[in-house]
Amino acid sequence: MYKRILIATDGSPLSDKAVASGLALARLSRAKVVALKVIPRYPRNYFEGGLPIDNADIERVEKQWSDAAQTLVDKVRDMGEGEGVEVKAVLAKSDLVAEAIITAAKKHKCDLIVMASHGRKGLKRLLLGSETQHVLTHSHIPVLVLR
Helix, strand or coil: CCCEEEEECCCCHHHHHHHHHHHHHHHHHCCEEEEEEEECCCCCCCCCCCCCCCHHHHHHHHHHHHHHHHHHHHHHHHHHHHCCCCEEEEEEECCCHHHHHHHHHHHCCCCEEEEECCCCCHHHHHHHCCHHHHHHHHCCCCEEEEC
16 A cells, blocks of 8 residues: 655644554555655744844754654654554755645655644635645645645
């Protein structure tokens, strides 16, 4: 069925459900898993009158984000090992989350992407965007969306 499944996670409770379902599917199909967390870059554009931020502070914040993300994907790896599923923990730095997910899936030769959708509609979807919708419309790899 599937040989390699990419599971995208953001650490939210809804994403945790998608992780559990993705790992269960991987176990059933004897697939390997790539657990992915996309880390945004610290914004470096400043509005007029804004306070400049020291590069050391930016690096410190980005390191905190990276450490938290690594902990998250390591947790997915540990869950997978508990279920007998081989999981590779991967981080990607990008402000374009959907593109980073699709790129990682191609890079790791995944044949399925598993991710959660918050199911926003109307104005909330317009204002907050939908990374899941972007992945669905731009990926040539099948996407399993869980809500």
